[in-house]
Amino acid sequence: MRMAAVLNPFIWDRPLDDPAKIIGMEAFANRVALTLKGQTNVALFGPRDTGKTTFTNQLALELAKSHDAGAPPFDVVKVNLQRVVSIPGFIGCVHDAMIGHPHKRLRRAAQRQIGALEKEIGFDIKIVKGSVKSSARTPAQDAETLHAQLVALRSVSDRLVVVFDEFQRLRHCPGDPLAIIRSALMSSGANHVSLLFTGSIRNAMKMMLERSQEPIFGEAADMQLPAISRVDFLEYLDYQFSETHKPADEDALNYLLAATGAHPRSTQQMAWECWVNTPSGRRVTLETVMRAHDRLVQTIERSEFASVLNLLMGGDEGEANEVRALQLLADRGGDKVSSRPVAARYGFSSHSRVRPALERLQGRGLVDHRDGTWYIVDPLFGEWLRRASPLADHVAYSPDGD
Ligand SMILES: Nc1ncnc2c1ncn2[C@@H]1O[C@H](COP(=O)(O)OP(=O)(O)OP(=O)(O)O)[C@@H](O)[C@H]1O
Numbered sequence: 183m184r185m186a187a188v189l190n191p192f193i194w195d196r197p198l199d200d201p202a203k204i205i206g207m208e209a210f211a212n213r214v215a216l217t218l219k220g221q222t223n224v225a226l227f228g229p230r231d232t233g234k235t236t237f238t239n240q241l242a243l244e245l246a247k248s249h250d251a252g253a254p255p256f257d258v259v260k261v262n263l264q265r266v267v268s269i270p271g272f273i274g275c276v277h278d279a280m281i282g283h284p285h286k287r288l289r290r291a292a293q294r295q296i297g298a299l300e301k302e303i304g305f306d307i308k309i310v311k312g313s314v315k316s317s318a319r320t321p322a323q324d325a326e327t328l329h330a331q332l333v334a335l336r337s338v339s340d341r342l343v344v345v346f347d348e349f350q351r352l353r354h355c356p357g358d359p360l361a362i363i364r365s366a367l368m369s370s371g372a373n374h375v376s377l378l379f380t381g382s383i384r385n386a387m388k389m390m391l392e393r394s395q396e397p398i399f400g401e402a403a404d405m406q407l408p409a410i411s412r413v414d415f416l417e418y419l420d421y422q423f424s425e426t427h428k429p430a431d432e433d434a435l436n437y438l439l440a441a442t443g444a445h446p447r448s449t450q451q452m453a454w455e456c457w458v459n460t461p462s463g464r465r466v467t468l469e470t471v472m473r474a475h476d477r478l479v480q481t482i483e484r485s486e487f488a489s490v491l492n493l494l495m496g497g498d499e500g501e502a503n504e505v506r507a508l509q510l511l512a513d514r515g516g517d518k519v520s521s522r523p524v525a526a527r528y529g530f531s532s533h534s535r536v537r538p539a540l541e542r543l544q545g546r547g548l549v550d551h552r553d554g555t556w557y558i559v560d561p562l563f564g565e566w567l568r569r570a571s572p573l574a575d576h577v578a579y580s581p582d583g584d
């Protein structure tokens with residue numbers, strides 16, 4: 183038997199890079215690629231774990247294609263800002279993105295640029311990262327280094343897209359990183375560069391990009407990562423289970439997707455949970471899926487979701503309202519959130535308090551708003567809340583309902 187046949191086909195703990203495994207993003211990648219090639223920057227919102235980083239991988243493939251006469255191939259450099267809280271940290275991330283570029287040609291170009299930069303500024307970039315001993319550096323020196331480094335970055339290709347993943351993290355970075363980005367990557371010498379900002383906390387991103395006193399005001403087209411359609415996911419799961427000799431029953435797959443609402447990470451995690459618990463050659467049944475679902479809902483007890491909930495429970499009235507809103511959403515869905523009797527049943531002093539509470543939860547990335555309806559982003563968290571709720575009507579999912 184080929185090894186590939188026994189490897190787990192479901193990945194849920196890291197972004198996907200194999201294009202054969204990325205579901206349903208081609209059309210959107212094409213749209214975003216054409217926008218970027220047309221010299222418009224893009225700000226892409228999507229809650230946590232819904233596939234933003236995965237999407238940037240699909241996008242890189244799309245950008246590498248030549249589209250029309252005016253849209254030849256573009257190179258991509260991805261800067262992961264997830265852990266950035268300072269300018270030296272930002273410099274470290276850009277350094278890693280350049281030195282560790284997956285394509286040799288770009289990696290070489292980046293090394294050449296960094297070499298030239300180090301000669302010009304007279305020291306090793308590693309000094310900034312703290313891995314080489316040196317005397318203390320001033321914030322102004324660090325800002326200058328970052329600027330010079332971004333200018334070096336823009337020189338690695340004649341047609342370049344720079345992706346700033348988890349851009350909203352820069353909100354906590356002192357030293358005006360946005361002004362430095364603007365000056366290095368959005369000025370007249372950077373006409374060949376387009377930027378993609380991704381972020382999970384919509385309000386923070388919007389604030390940074392749109393507030394008039396901020397330097398990136400009005401420079402980016404605002405797009406939302408599309409949901410993966412249920413049929414596309416169904417087809418993918420069906421194919422992967424049978425290819426790995428663990429074919430899945432139709433009602434099992436329908437139950438799985440109803441339980442996760444086709445949420446990208448949770449769907450893959452639940453598929454994986456079913457997969458590891460099914461011996462090779464056996465079928466994945468409705469019972470397999472229901473058991474997997476129960477186990478995963480129980481893991482929420484020890485997850486960050488439970489800690490956040492505890493924190494909110496111990497907080498002030500505004501935070502208590504957030505707990506109420508979460509519970510309401512988990513029990514009843516997002517259609518009737520501002521009904522007076524419902525709000526009263528959940529302990530709101532007025533039904534007008536529901537919406538601000540939902541907005542605060544959205545700011546935390548726990549709930550979101552799509553097609554006019556509020557919903558809890560993580561379906562396992564939602565189900566965990568619902569199961570413990572004294573106000574929910576505990577009707578099990580019907581396999582073909584949603
Ligand atoms: N297009 C896709 N097709 C199939 N599965 C996907 C897709 N996008 C994401 N996933 C699933 O979701 C998981 C999380 O994806 P990813 O890390 O890209 O999300 P993210 O939005 O960048 O998350 P974070 O907010 O944690 O950075 C992946 O491991 C994969 O299981």
Ligand SMILES: [Mg+2]
Nearest residue numbers: 234235236347
């Ligand atoms: Mg990500």
